[in-house]
Amino acid sequence: EDPLAVRIVNEMNAIFGTHPGFRATHAKGAVYDGSFTPAPDAARLSRAPQFQAPLPLLVRFSDGSGNPMIPDGAPAARPHGMALRFVTPDGQPNDIVANALDDFPVGNGEDFLAFLHAVANSRPGMASPTPLERFLASHPAAQRVVQTPKPAPRSFATQPYFGVNAFWMVGADGTRRAFRYAIEPVAGRDVLEASAAAAAPPDYLFAELDQRLAAGPAMFTLVAQMAAEGDPTHDATLRWPADRPRVALGTISIRARRADSDAQQRALNFDPTNVVEGIALSDDPLLPLRREAYGVSIARRQ
Numbered sequence: 424e425d426p427l428a429v430r431i432v433n434e435m436n437a438i439f440g441t442h443p444g445f446r447a448t449h450a451k452g453a454v455y456d457g458s459f460t461p462a463p464d465a466a467r468l469s470r471a472p473q474f475q476a477p478l479p480l481l482v483r484f485s486d487g488s489g490n491p492m493i494p495d496g497a498p499a500a501r502p503h504g505m506a507l508r509f510v511t512p513d514g515q516p517n518d519i520v521a522n523a524l525d526d527f528p529v530g531n532g533e534d535f536l537a538f539l540h541a542v543a544n545s546r547p548g549m550a551s552p553t554p555l556e557r558f559l560a561s562h563p564a565a566q567r568v569v570q571t572p573k574p575a576p577r578s579f580a581t582q583p584y585f586g587v588n589a590f591w592m593v594g595a596d597g598t599r600r601a602f603r604y605a606i607e608p609v610a611g612r613d614v615l616e617a618s619a620a621a622a623a624p625p626d627y628l629f630a631e632l633d634q635r636l637a638a639g640p641a642m643f644t645l646v647a648q649m650a651a652e653g654d655p656t657h658d659a660t661l662r663w664p665a666d667r668p669r670v671a672l673g674t675i676s677i678r679a680r681r682a683d684s685d686a687q688q689r690a691l692n693f694d695p696t697n698v699v700e701g702i703a704l705s706d707d708p709l710l711p712l713r714r715e716a717y718g719v720s721i722a723r724r725q
């Protein structure tokens with residue numbers, strides 16, 4: 424039998440079709456140049472280079488489907504994605520790969536495969552219960568994610584993004600703290616009515632961002648939601664209480680779409696397990712699985 428990561432990417436291909444040269448999911452995207460300026464507090468929390476001094480960033484915004492022709496306003500384009508790479512002085516990448524949803528349907532790879540398999544095998548008009556309905560009935564976190572409203576953003580720059588999986592920060596004094604990333608738009612959250620999203624031009628999000636950047640950078644605050652002692656890090660479906668402190672780690676500034684965006688996005692391999700000294704992976708099993716599955720998709724598309 425094929426490894427789990429291969430079977431997962433196969434199910435993604437079954438859902439979205441195979442599109443040579445494109446990612447198995449988040450297929451439609453573009454790559455931007457930007458920079459990161461750490462907040463004064465960040466250096467104490469993590470000794471990673473991105474929290475010591477300003478660094479260049481590579482950023483990719485994407486629609487959350489494996490279909491590269493998906494209209495930006497289609498429900499299947501949600502959640503949208505934001506992936507970023509700190510370009511560190513020694514060239515070792517630290518990536519953050521985030522979705523426009525502060526949640527995930529499953530906490531382990533077997534359940535993710537079963538979820539994708541159920542989606543791939545359910546069709547509108549099928550007799551109830553469909554495979555998806557059966558999966559949701561026995562997986563409350565997936566039910567919660569499916570029921571969460573996911574309005575289309577007005578702009579990639581008016582949408583918050585979330586890292587979902589927990590990491591550790593290792594401070595200058597060696598102290599380890601568990602956290603999750605959030606990326607908050609400085610312009611504030613702004614969404615479209617369902618009817619406006621359905622009527623929007625197919626590339627409205629990418630066109631809007633070009634227009635916005637012509638007038639000035641798009642800004643976000645990189646935030647860490649800090650765990651309290653004992654908060655679970657091993658299961659992305661176990662959300663931490665909303666009152667956990669949110670610490671600003673710095674400012675993301677997005678300058679312009681790269682002229683070589685198409686070539687860049689083919690070559691780029693964002694991976695949430697690309698971390699540098701000062702950031703460490705948690706015990707969340709989705710992290711090593713993501714590394715493997717992204718690797719499978721990268722090998723197929725490159």
Ligand code: HEM
Nearest residue numbers: 446447449483504505506521522586587693716717720721
């Ligand atoms: C077990 C869980 C997951 C699996 C198996 C998975 C799988 C994949 C795969 C195969 C790709 C394409 C990689 C490539 O060709 O470069 C991808 C891309 C992506 N995933 Fe995941 N994913 C998982 C969880 C997540 C989570 C939790 C998030 C967000 C919090 C996320 C956000 C994204 C984004 C934004 C991209 C596009 C990255 C880019 O712009 O290059 N994924 N995922």
